[in-house]
Amino acid sequence: MKIIKDVIAFAGDIFFPRRCPFCGEVLVFGRNGPCESCRPKLQYVGKDFCLKCGKPLTDHSGEYCSACKRSVRPFDMGRSVFVYDDLVKRSLSSLKYNNKREYAGYFASQIVLCYERTIRSAGFDAIVPVPVSRERMRKRGYNQAELVAKKVSDITGIPLRNDILIRVRDTVAQKDLGRAGRQKNLKNSFKITGNVVELETIMVIDDIYTTGSTMSGIAGVLKEAGVKKVCFFTVATGSAI
Ligand SMILES: [Zn+2]
Numbered sequence: 527m528k529i530i531k532d533v534i535a536f537a538g539d540i541f542f543p544r545r546c547p548f549c550g551e552v553l554v555f556g557r558n559g560p561c562e563s564c565r566p567k568l569q570y571v572g573k574d575f576c577l578k579c580g581k582p583l584t585d586h587s588g589e590y591c592s593a594c595k596r597s598v599r600p601f602d603m604g605r606s607v608f609v610y611d612d613l614v615k616r617s618l619s620s621l622k623y624n625n626k627r628e629y630a631g632y633f634a635s636q637i638v639l640c641y642e643r644t645i646r647s648a649g650f651d652a653i654v655p656v657p658v659s660r661e662r663m664r665k666r667g668y669n670q671a672e673l674v675a676k677k678v679s680d681i682t683g684i685p686l687r688n689d690i691l692i693r694v695r696d697t698v699a700q701k702d703l704g705r706a707g708r709q710k711n712l713k714n715s716f717k718i719t720g721n722v723v724e725l726e727t728i729m730v731i732d733d734i735y736t737t738g739s740t741m742s743g744i745a746g747v748l749k750e751a752g753v754k755k756v757c758f759f760t761v762a763t764g765s766a767i
């Protein structure tokens with residue numbers, strides 16, 4: 527359980543001043559993570575999820591969500607910590623747009639605590655954050671997925687590789703495209719920039735998983751480049767569709 531101790535020790539260093547990552551309230555000295563009022567409201571994905579993409583299942587009779595049954599997914603497996611409800615939505619939006627970078631440490635520790643065994647048994651060679659385009663990076667100054675990925679790397683010791691995948695263009699018109707068009711559009715949005723042949727198993731990190739198009743796009747290009755296994759971990763996931 528060394529990894530858990532590391533997570534706790536690490537979590538102790540990351541909040542200054544320590545605030546609840548969900549409502550922003552300053553915490554009682556010595557505390558970190560969610561405040562007493564937010565903690566009971568948190569919706570974890572729990573144990574009943576799609577074995578492929580990790581979305582919580584509404585139909586409890588199967589092992590896969592309807593979207594994963596319907597379409598071919600180039601990624602091997604995905605897991606998320608929280609259901610994407612208003613509480614998590616507000617927090618992730620603060621991380622993304624309001625410079626609450628310190629929340630990344632809490633979210634990373636939750637990914638590792640919830641999926642420690644899965645992460646350990648997969649034997650990941652590298653952690654790759656979902657990249658943002660150069661334009662977006664310039665505008666925002668940082669990539670929230672990379673902040674979380676860096677902290678997961680610090681906790682687990684798995685090397686962060688933010689140099690092998692780039693986003694070549696933004697995909698703002700995504701919602702106007704159909705499912706097939708969206709997947710093609712996203713696949714063309716990512717490009718490998720380095721040699722990934724020596725990396726057999728990659729962990730991709732993002733803040734939110736929604737339709738799966740982004741992860742499918744990324745897993746598609748990584749596998750074409752020779753990566754054997756691509757799994758993703760996200761802070762939150764939308765409900766099953
Ligand atoms: Zn709170």
Ligand SMILES: [Zn+2]
Pocket residue numbers: 576577578579580581590591592593594595
């Ligand atoms: Zn699924």
